[in-house]
Amino acid sequence: MNVILIFLAAIAAIIIWWLSGQRLTSKPWLETGSVQLPDHIGADRRQPPAVKIGLFVFLGVVGAVFSLAVSAYFMRMASADWWGMPVPRLLWVNTAALASSSAALQWARREAGHGRMESLRPALVTGLALAVFFLVGQIQAWRELVSAGYVLADNPANSFFYMLTGLHGLHILGGLAVLAHTTVRAFSTDVAPERLRLSVDLSAIYSHFMLAVWLLLFALFAGWANDFVDLCRTLLT
Amino acid sequence: MVEIPSGSAGAIPAAEVEDVELYHPGSWWTKYVFSQDAKIIAVQYSMTAISIGLVALVLSWLMRLQLAFPGYFAFIDADHYYQFITMHGMIMVIYLLTALFLGGFGNYLIPLMVGARDMVFPYANMLSYWIYLLAVLILVAGFFAPGGPTGAGWTLYPPQSVLSGTPGGKDWGILLMLSSLIVFIIGFTMGGLNYVVTVLQGRARGMTLMRMPLTVWGIFTATVMALLAFPALFVACVMMLFDRVLGTSFFMPAIVEMGTQLQHGGGSPILFQHLFWFFGHPEVYIVALPAFGIVSDLISTHARKNIFGYRMMVWAIVIIGALSFVVWAHHMYVSGMNPAFGFFFATTTLIIAVPTAIKVYNWVLTLWRGDIHLTLPMLFALAFIVTFVNGGLTGLFLGNVVVDVPLSDTMFVVAHFHMVMGVAPILVIFGAIYHWYPKVTGRMLNDVLGHIHFWITFLGAYAIFFPMHYLGLLGVPRRYFEMGETAFVPPSAHTLNIFITVMALLVGAGQMVFLFNLVWSLFRGREAGGNPWRATTLEWQTPQTPPAHGNWGKDLPVVYRWAYDYSVPGAAEDFIPQNVPASDGVTREVSA
Numbered sequence: 102m103n104v105i106l107i108f109l110a111a112i113a114a115i116i117i118w119w120l121s122g123q124r125l126t127s128k129p130w131l132e133t134g135s136v137q138l139p140d141h142i143g144a145d146r147r148q149p150p151a152v153k154i155g156l157f158v159f160l161g162v163v164g165a166v167f168s169l170a171v172s173a174y175f176m177r178m179a180s181a182d183w184w185g186m187p188v189p190r191l192l193w194v195n196t197a198a199l200a201s202s203s204a205a206l207q208w209a210r211r212e213a214g215h216g217r218m219e220s221l222r223p224a225l226v227t228g229l230a231l232a233v234f235f236l237v238g239q240i241q242a243w244r245e246l247v248s249a250g251y252v253l254a255d256n257p258a259n260s261f262f263y264m265l266t267g268l269h270g271l272h273i274l275g276g277l278a279v280l281a282h283t284t285v286r287a288f289s290t291d292v293a294p295e296r297l298r299l300s301v302d303l304s305a306i307y308s309h310f311m312l313a314v315w316l317l318l319f320a321l322f323a324g325w326a327n328d329f330v331d332l333c334r335t336l337l338t
Numbered sequence: 339m340v341e342i343p344s345g346s347a348g349a350i351p352a353a354e355v356e357d358v359e360l361y362h363p364g365s366w367w368t369k370y371v372f373s374q375d376a377k378i379i380a381v382q383y384s385m386t387a388i389s390i391g392l393v394a395l396v397l398s399w400l401m402r403l404q405l406a407f408p409g410y411f412a413f414i415d416a417d418h419y420y421q422f423i424t425m426h427g428m429i430m431v432i433y434l435l436t437a438l439f440l441g442g443f444g445n446y447l448i449p450l451m452v453g454a455r456d457m458v459f460p461y462a463n464m465l466s467y468w469i470y471l472l473a474v475l476i477l478v479a480g481f482f483a484p485g486g487p488t489g490a491g492w493t494l495y496p497p498q499s500v501l502s503g504t505p506g507g508k509d510w511g512i513l514l515m516l517s518s519l520i521v522f523i524i525g526f527t528m529g530g531l532n533y534v535v536t537v538l539q540g541r542a543r544g545m546t547l548m549r550m551p552l553t554v555w556g557i558f559t560a561t562v563m564a565l566l567a568f569p570a571l572f573v574a575c576v577m578m579l580f581d582r583v584l585g586t587s588f589f590m591p592a593i594v595e596m597g598t599q600l601q602h603g604g605g606s607p608i609l610f611q612h613l614f615w616f617f618g619h620p621e622v623y624i625v626a627l628p629a630f631g632i633v634s635d636l637i638s639t640h641a642r643k644n645i646f647g648y649r650m651m652v653w654a655i656v657i658i659g660a661l662s663f664v665v666w667a668h669h670m671y672v673s674g675m676n677p678a679f680g681f682f683f684a685t686t687t688l689i690i691a692v693p694t695a696i697k698v699y700n701w702v703l704t705l706w707r708g709d710i711h712l713t714l715p716m717l718f719a720l721a722f723i724v725t726f727v728n729g730g731l732t733g734l735f736l737g738n739v740v741v742d743v744p745l746s747d748t749m750f751v752v753a754h755f756h757m758v759m760g761v762a763p764i765l766v767i768f769g770a771i772y773h774w775y776p777k778v779t780g781r782m783l784n785d786v787l788g789h790i791h792f793w794i795t796f797l798g799a800y801a802i803f804f805p806m807h808y809l810g811l812l813g814v815p816r817r818y819f820e821m822g823e824t825a826f827v828p829p830s831a832h833t834l835n836i837f838i839t840v841m842a843l844l845v846g847a848g849q850m851v852f853l854f855n856l857v858w859s860l861f862r863g864r865e866a867g868g869n870p871w872r873a874t875t876l877e878w879q880t881p882q883t884p885p886a887h888g889n890w891g892k893d894l895p896v897v898y899r900w901a902y903d904y905s906v907p908g909a910a911e912d913f914i915p916q917n918v919p920a921s922d923g924v925t926r927e928v929s930a
Contacts, residue, residue, distance in 0.1 A: 102612055105570075109663055112566065123547045125652065129900035130644060133920035151458040151539040155531050158565065162527055165569040169616070173573065173609055177588060182604030253584055257604065260586035264577070 108168035195238035202231035203312040206305040213301040225284045280304045374460035376445045383441035394429035397422040406839035408820035416819040417505040420489030427492025439628040444557045450877035453542025453895045457532040469525030476518035485509025496589040500582040516575045523568045533561040544897035551901040556631020559659045560624045567620035574613035615666035623662040629766040639873045640716035641708030644902035647700040654693035661690045672746045680739045687737035714788040718769030721796045729758025750810025753803045761799040781863030787855040794848030801841040
């Protein structure tokens with residue numbers, strides 16, 4: 102359960118940092134009047150939109166899901182019947198595709214920020230296409246593994262591989278639905294640029310997060326995560 | 339008295355969020371059924387939760403009948419008994435308590451108490467309810483599926499939960515249970531995002547975090563915890579579904595079932611227990627923290643006194659929330675673990691008693707020299723404090739490894755758990771319903787019926803669960819379908835079991851008085867007016883009662899003070915609502 106505890110520690114740090122700005126030591130029973138948080142005084146400081154905060158909270162939930170699954174991975178790994186499985190070469194291609202998709206969305210985010218619709222559209226389409234490519238590639242990787250005899254129930258390493266990639270794929274799929282919606286809106290003419298900018302922004306953040314999750318999972322499957330854990334253990338002892 | 343001059347903090351700043359485009363229902367269907375108004379959704383959540391809770395109540399009757407009169411009722415065999423236990427536990431903990439506190443009270447109270455027009459994502463909020471309803475229907479489908487619902491116990495421990503020896507293990511039961519939980523968690527996440535972001539972003543002008551009523555603090559913290567803890571149950575359910583359906587071995591060790599060696603091998607049942615209790619212990623506080631918050635507000639309002647140690651109460655809620663994530667393994671002492679872990683988890687468990695005790699002291703100190711009105715909400719709040727202290731103290735016993743190991747499989751644990759997590763939160767729910775029903779419906783609940791209901795419930799709950807502690811100390815095991823011949827259990831234990839069953843039937847029947855009251859008062863109750871309890875919090879200051887869609891009429895409220903200005907010296911009234919400006923209230927002389 103170390104992984105989830107580390108994740109929770111990070112969440113706790115964020116919460117403590119946020120709470121520290123909320124005047125938790127104030128004495129509300131002695132105050133009447135229009136008291137406000139210090140950083141709310143300046144009228145120029147805009148609150149982030151609620152959807153964005155909502156997205157970050159949701160990413161916290163998704164992070165907890167994957168941290169717990171990875172915790173389970175490490176705990177199950179300790180048993181004797183665990184044989185690692187080979188990482189198909191295709192996963193490297195998929196990783197590159199997902200990273201490029203993320204980069205394309207970052208580009209789209211910048212274009213949307215500058216209000217350049219004509220270059221926003223190709224950026225969004227590229228991001229969308231590469232993400233679809235990633236998903237198709239993942240399914241192809243599954244097929245390769247199955248035909249090579251690495252089936253789901255044979256070994257816990259296989260089971261975790263399919264479950265984690267599947268879970269990740271479903272999250273990508275959910276993101277794709279939103280991204281597709283955004284892309285369609287980018288091609289219609291009657292959408293307010295601010296609304297579109299926000300959608301692109303959210304899609305890009307989500308995509309970066311899912312890329313980070315994928316990189317960690319990939320490191321896990323490739324065995325580097327274990328080397329890293331071993332290294333930490335050696336350093337500690 | 340520190341009056342913040344408007345100059346230093348600037349004029350009252352603009353609303354923290356722009357006035358949102360409110361959703362406007364077009365027809366009866368979108369107004370009352372597929373509604374996006376948090377108040378309607380709250381009522382939908384509450385009614386669904388209470389309905390499924392009644393099913394769980396009947397199940398507990400059936401269990402008690404079997405324990406008191408073993409063999410008398412032919413239709414209760416061992417399989418059914420375990421199915422009743424499982425469904426009773428799961429329904430009560432998740433589909434009633436969690437859904438009612440967060441989905442019901444959260445939806446109704448958060449927007450009103452923080453001064454928002456609605457939740458920030460009304461559409462997701464509506465989806466959250468319908469997905470919850472779907473989860474309930476999948477759960478109920480278990481009763482009608484071939485083989486019946488699962489009888490694995492509410493903890494669903496593998497490997498037994500997916501084997502043919504357990505009812506529903508190789509049939510539909512366990513599949514429906516796991517699917518229902520997964521669906522519930524998805525639905526809850528949608529609602530939970532709403533509750534958190536509404537508190538973060540939807541607060542009215544002047545409503546700083548430290549001016550929020552403790553109810554909102556409790557629900558907010560519990561929601562954050564639930565968003566982080568439910569994923570553990572989600573992952574555990576998904577992995578168990580894989581084990582059951584696809585033949586993987588996440589949790590399943592090599593095992594022989596009915597003489598045949600199964601395909602599984604090497605899996606770790608302990609891994610499931612870790613995941614389950616990583617959710618399971620925070621779940622206790624997911625239910626308890628909203629109850630703590632609500633009780634604080636009930637006590638303060640009905641004792642006409644500001645809450646004692648508001649800051650400490652807030653800090654305690656946050657600290658309890660954080661600590662509850664590092665105590666989970668105290669549910670697993672009997673599963674066997676490294677003694678150092680046992681020591682660690684026993685220590686964290688005992689430490690959590692400190693902020694909890696602070697809260698209890700503060701409630702009592704709020705009452706001290708207060709102008710206590712023994713209204714129904716107050717009675718239930720007082721009953722809660724007593725019950726919670728009782729249940730909490732036995733929790734301290736069980737938190738220690740050496741005490742827990744001999745008691746863990748006895749009725750003592752059942753009694754402890756029901757006191758602290760069954761009776762205590764339910765008392766708060768009743769108190770809260772008596773308190774807020776006038777706001778929801780515009781009418782008061784009947785007082786006489788309420789008193790009958792209170793005394794039956796309060797005394798009856800003690801008649802049920804107090805003797806159960808004693809049974810546990812005698813060594814009467816829990817989870818047993820029938821006791822049979824035992825050398826160590828005296829015949830008097832059986833008589834006591836009959837007594838407990840009779841009381842359980844009575845208390846259950848007593849709830850019908852409450853249900854009748856809910857329906858009767860809706861039509862015949864006394865008109866409540868806008869603020870019958872003369873309370874300070876914003877939900878009592880709405881222009882209409884029941885609040886109209888959008889809650890606040892044309893202008894959002896502005897908050898000038900904290901939620902507990904009761905019996906302020908020199909004030910004309912014994913309460914000053916949160917939206918009364920400093921000059922309109924009273925100039926107070928406080929020798930600092």
